[in-house]
Amino acid sequence: MKIFGGKKVQEETLAEKRAKVEGAKNNFAVREAYNALRTNVMFSIPKKKCRRIVITSADMGDGKSTNSVNLAMNIAESGTKVLLVDCDLRRPNVAALLGIENKKGLSNILTGYCSFENAVKAVAPNLDVVASGEIPPNPTELLGSGAFAELLDSVSEKYEYIILDSSPVNVVTDTALISELVDGVIIVVRSNRTEKDSVAQAVSSLKLVNAKILGFIFNAAETEGKSGYKYGGYYAMSDGESAGREKNE
Numbered sequence: 001m002k003i004f005g006g007k008k009v010q011e012e013t014l015a016e017k018r019a020k021v022e023g024a025k026n027n028f029a030v031r032e033a034y035n036a037l038r039t040n041v042m043f044s045i046p047k048k049k050c051r052r053i054v055i056t057s058a059d060m061g062d063g064k065s066t067n068s069v070n071l072a073m074n075i076a077e078s079g080t081k082v083l084l085v086d087c088d089l090r091r092p093n094v095a096a097l098l099g100i101e102n103k104k105g106l107s108n109i110l111t112g113y114c115s116f117e118n119a120v121k122a123v124a125p126n127l128d129v130v131a132s133g134e135i136p137p138n139p140t141e142l143l144g145s146g147a148f149a150e151l152l153d154s155v156s157e158k159y160e161y162i163i164l165d166s167s168p169v170n171v172v173t174d175t176a177l178i179s180e181l182v183d184g185v186i187i188v189v190r191s192n193r194t195e196k197d198s199v200a201q202a203v204s205s206l207k208l209v210n211a212k213i214l215g216f217i218f219n220a221a222e223t224e225g226k227s228g229y230k231y232g233g234y235y236a237m238s239d240g241e242s243a244g245r246e247k248n249e
Contacts, residue, residue: 034074037217041071044214045183050156052182053214054087056166056175058202062190063219065093068165075161076127083120083159085130087166087178089139092132094165098123105133109151110142116155128159139167144177152181169202179211188217 045051055071057064065088072084085106086094095102104119109130116130123129136142156162164182166175179185185206189199199216206213 030070031074034070037071038074038078041075041186041214048183050159050162052152052156052162052164054164054166054175054179054182054185055188055217056185056202057168057188057190058170058194058198059168060091060171062168062188062194063217064168064188065097065165067186067188067217067219068163069094069097072127072129072161072163073124075163076124079126080160081126081128081158082161082163083128083130083155084123084163084165086132087143087164087174089132089136089142089174090167090172092135094129095131098129100129100131102131102133105131107133107136107139107142109133110145110147111136116151140172140174140177143174148178149181169205170198176205176209176211179206179209184212184214186214186217188219190219 041051041053045053055064055068065086068084072082076082084094086092087106088094089107092102092105095105100121100123104114106119108114109116109119119130119133121129121131142148152162162182164178166178169175169187175185187199187202187206203213
């Protein structure tokens with residue numbers, strides 16, 4: 001609870017924040033989808049002190065930021081300490097999704113204008129967020145700098161998971177640059193929007209830099225349950241090796 005102007009104001013719970021991001025429609029189905037995603041991510045990376053994961057997409061508008069936020073929230077709800085970082089320094093969206101300020105963030109840290117402690121925000125129990133900060137003229141250079149690698153190494157001591165929301169693979173090279181600093185990459189694919197050739201191009205670009213593709217999130221799919229009720233599914237994760245085989249068949 002916080003106090004503003006002498007009045008007590010109840011803070012939003014993590015569940016309430018998630019409901020805003022997910023939307024009221026089909027909340028149970030979406031929640032179960034992210035529970036399954038969390039489980040698959042846990043088993044995709046060997047146990048270690050801190051697991052670093054990049055979430056990206058082939059093109060813009062596929063839902064990578066929404067999925068980054070929801071996955072981070074889901075993991076945090078399990079009692080695990082999580083840091084979510086908006087690494088999309090061109091079209092950031094994490095701050096807007098969470099309703100937080102974006103005056104200080106990753107770009108400000110990397111350029112030396114503020115410290116990590118001054119930029120990080122405790123959004124909910126077990127969940128800290130670093131927004132993108134001011135949009136810089138040289139995003140690729142900042143993310144490819146030693147400063148970014150040093151930042152990840154220094155904060156890895158404090159968290160069990162670091163989720164990085166990164167730019168679309170086919171638009172800029174940012175994700176390829178930072179993929180070597182993480183344990184794996186998840187690609188968001190949007191139903192009835194993302195072209196198969198775009199996915200193949202994204203996979204090829206990531207494999208050129210030896211990125212470990214953990215799998216794919218099939219976003220906004222229409223799924224019909226046993227009752228015949230259709231809902232907007234958010235998750236279906238296949239492994240990167242399978243995607244590579246399909247591309248070559």
